Amino acid sequence: MLSLAMIVRNEAERLERCLASVAGFVDAMVVVDTGSDDGTPEIAAACGAIVHHLDWPGDFAPARNHALDLVTGDWVLVLDADEWLRPEAHAPLRALMEQPRVLLVNLLRQEIGAAQSPYSSVSRLFRRHPGIRWSRRYHAMVDDSVATLLGQEPDWQVVTCPEPALVHEGYRPELVAQRDKAARLRTAMEAELAARPGDPYACAKLGALEVSQGQRRRGIALLEEGLARAGADALAERYELLLHLAIARAPDEPAAAVALYRQALALPLDGRISLGARLNLGALLLRQGDLEEAAALTGAVTDLCPELPLAWFNLGLIERQRGRLLEAISAYRRALNLSPEHADAQRNLAAALLLAGDIAGARNGFRRAIALLEAQxxxxxxxxLAHRAGALVRLDA
Known part of the structure; x- marks a missing residue:
């Protein structure tokens, strides 16, 4: 028997989609509401969930543990309201749950709106075992308890489902801004580091945030500290630390960044998890003039994740530098099919069309790029752009 366990608050806009995605896959749904005032509990009940109520404890881990205590299935699936289960994953997940020694199944999660890292790995499907509990602030996880349990009962196995199982929209830029995730992440990770100095996970999250917000010195210090403390088997943490340390080093120390990206790509991870390092390394090598390896790396990204607009845009830039105009045009068009408002892709497509002799196509492309920039x-x-393009082709023709 498989139970769904969720904690929710004011998720009326998203909850029905989430619960509908597991209908027929889970045997029971337990939803713990922590104080909604928008009809969330009623929606959950209408979808067939057993609804419980809990005053918000101020921390995600105890709330998730409360939900875990209420389920009765042999297996537990945990989702957030801004996630949903892909139907293609049902059969492979059932097959993994039927294996008698599998304790936990790591799930590949597609990150809608993520420009560089469109996949992540989350530990959300596991046997209901008294030793498995949630810990950590903000990004609560069962990984700590699972590691302890494996040390006590080493016959258990942790596996990964190769089929992407979840879709997540929580990192779409407009949603991140609405929910002020950066501020909440900072508060939580500062508290985590105060309680667990040097913790690699907290160093990775807070270090990356510091770098993204311009505090590079502290960000680099946190990332290096986390990397020094991360165990060799902590693959996901090591990858994240190496990735963000390379991002931080790239502006001033490109050679060091290249070495860090290579270390990240050497880790034995699913290629979809390490797309960010592959894409960034390709872009860095493009700037250094190493076009062949840049093309190979970026082409591998488009093979693994053809739905990623940035990969096609970067491939267009590389192919243009290689003198392969038709391939560059094709790549820019793929980027624009996926992201029609990408002004840089539109501008570069117009320039490539002009070089290829397609005057009318170039004119229309420049016009669209100019209109996009104005609208944005x-x-x-x-x-x-109108001034530069107008010197090359009549825009009013």
């Missing part, structure tokens, strides 16, 4: 609140860039 970039009038100065639009004027500059």
């Amino acid at each position: 609140g970039e009038p100065q860039q639009a004027r500059e």
Whole structure:
């Protein structure tokens, strides 16, 4: 028997989609509401869930543990309301749950809106075992308890489902801004580091946040500390630390960044998890003029994740530098099919079409790029592009 366990609060817009995705796959649904005022509990009940109520304990881990205590299945699937289960994953997940020594199944999760890392791995499907409990602030996880349990009962196995199982929209830029995730992450990880100095997971999250917000010195220090403390078998943590340390080093120390990206790619991880390092290394090698390896790396990204617009855009830039105009045009068009408002892709496509002799296509492309920049609140860039493009092709023809 498989039970769904969820904690929710004010998720009326998303909850029905989430629960509908597990209908027919789970045998029971337990939803713990922590104080909604938008009809979330009623939606959960209408979808067939058993609804419980809990005053918010101030931390995700005890809330998740409360939900875990309420389920009765042999297996537990944990979702957030902004996630849903892909139907293609049902059969492979059932096959893994039937294996008698499998304790936990890591799930590949597609990250909608993530520009560089469109997949992550989350430990959300596991046997209901008294030794498995949630820990950590903000990004609560069962990994710590599972590691302890494996030390006590080494016959258990942790496996990964090769089929992407979940889709997650929580990292779409507009949702991140609405929910102020960065501020909440900072507060939680600062508290985590105060309780567990040098913790690799907290160093990775807070270090990456510091780098992204311009605090590179502290970010690099945190990432290096986390890397020094991360165990050799902590593959996901080591990858994240290496990736963000390379991002931080790239502006001033490109050679060091290349070495760090290579270390990240050497880790035995699913290729979809390490797409960010592969994509970034390809872009860095493009700037250094190593076009052949840049093309190989970026082409591998488009093979693994053809739905990623940035990969096709970067491939277009590389192919253009290699003098392969038709391939560059094709790559830019793939990027625009996936992200029609990508002004840089539109501008580069127009320039490539001009070089290929397609004057009408170039004219239309420049016009679209200018219109996109204006619509996106970039009038100065639009004027500059109109001036440069107008010197090459008549835009008013």
